[in-house]
Amino acid sequence: MARNKTLIVGNFKMNLGVGEASLYVHELSQLVKSHNDVEVVLAPTALALQTISLQVNHRQFKLAAQNFYWRDHGAYTGEISASQLRGIVQFGLVGHSERRHIFHDSDKDIRAKVQAAIRNHITPILCVGETAFERSEGETAAVLHDQLIGGLANVTSDELEEIVIAYEPVWAIGTGQNALPHDVSMAIRAIRNQIKHLYGAKASEEIQVLYGGSVTADSASDYLVLPDVDGLLVGGASLDAHAFSDIIKKAHKGLAAKR
Numbered sequence: 001m002a003r004n005k006t007l008i009v010g011n012f013k014m015n016l017g018v019g020e021a022s023l024y025v026h027e028l029s030q031l032v033k034s035h036n037d038v039e040v041v042l043a044p045t046a047l048a049l050q051t052i053s054l055q056v057n058h059r060q061f062k063l064a065a066q067n068f069y070w071r072d073h074g075a076y077t078g079e080i081s082a083s084q085l086r087g088i089v090q091f092g093l094v095g096h097s098e099r100r101h102i103f104h105d106s107d108k109d110i111r112a113k114v115q116a117a118i119r120n121h122i123t124p125i126l127c128v129g130e131t132a133f134e135r136s137e138g139e140t141a142a143v144l145h146d147q148l149i150g151g152l153a154n155v156t157s158d159e160l161e162e163i164v165i166a167y168e169p170v171w172a173i174g175t176g177q178n179a180l181p182h183d184v185s186m187a188i189r190a191i192r193n194q195i196k197h198l199y200g201a202k203a204s205e206e207i208q209v210l211y212g213g214s215v216t217a218d219s220a221s222d223y224l225v226l227p228d229v230d231g232l233l234v235g236g237a238s239l240d241a242h243a244f245s246d247i248i249k250k251a252h253k254g255l256a257a258k259r
């Protein structure tokens with residue numbers, strides 16, 4: 001994805017029912033003005049995607065699936081495919097740490113989901129990040145390297161243009177323990193270096209990379225001002241429409257400050 005827009009993604013996780021999510025979107029739409037330079041993406045429960053897709057002004061908000069299966073159709077009881085989400089969502093989270101660690105999504109699953117998203121014109125947001133233990137062992141760059149190789153194994157240079165990467169240190173997700181901006185810069189530098197190694201310098205400069213991990217309205221600007229950060233993936237703080245709209249406003253100002 002081109003880096004001309006700051007991407008702010010709200011991941012509701014398994015919170016808010018259909019009615020609540022719909023009310024939330026109505027409230028948020030009143031609080032947020034459309035900015036040409038900020039793309040707001042909402043990832044509510046899969047149950048609410050269809051309703052919200054009919055409700056929202058697509059110039060104001062885009063939608064993301066929190067998860068999907070990599071096959072397009074068939075006997076896979078309980079699953080939702082990227083082909084079923086096509087036309088309803090524009091983005092899909094892939095490799096979120098909760099999927100990797102609670103549901104054991106493997107690199108093989110993750111790379112198949114990246115492919116399924118691309119095949120169905122859905123932009124995958126590929127999440128990568130190290131655990132606290134890996135960090136303490138000094139393995140952050142190696143983990144990012146492996147997760148990028150794992151997730152992008154079948155991705156061509158042309159397809160890479162349709163992908164967003166999110167750096168989400170596992171220890172920072174949902175813990176209130178957000179990463180220091182300097183450490184985020186270093187990690188995203190490592191991600192861009194890996195992309196450079198795999199796809200060349202132009203691709204590494206052009207790929208959109210987000211930060212996620214306990215971001216709040218108070219901390220958002222600390223990351224948004226970093227030259228390598230192109231947006232935020234927000235979990236907990238996205239559940240409060242006021243807090244999330246403050247983050248969106250900061251993204252608009254943050255981009256203005258970078259220019």
Ligand code: PEP
Nearest residue numbers: 173174212213214235236
């Ligand atoms: C997330 O769900 O990707 C996330 C970053 O959550 P939180 O903001 O709650 O840490």
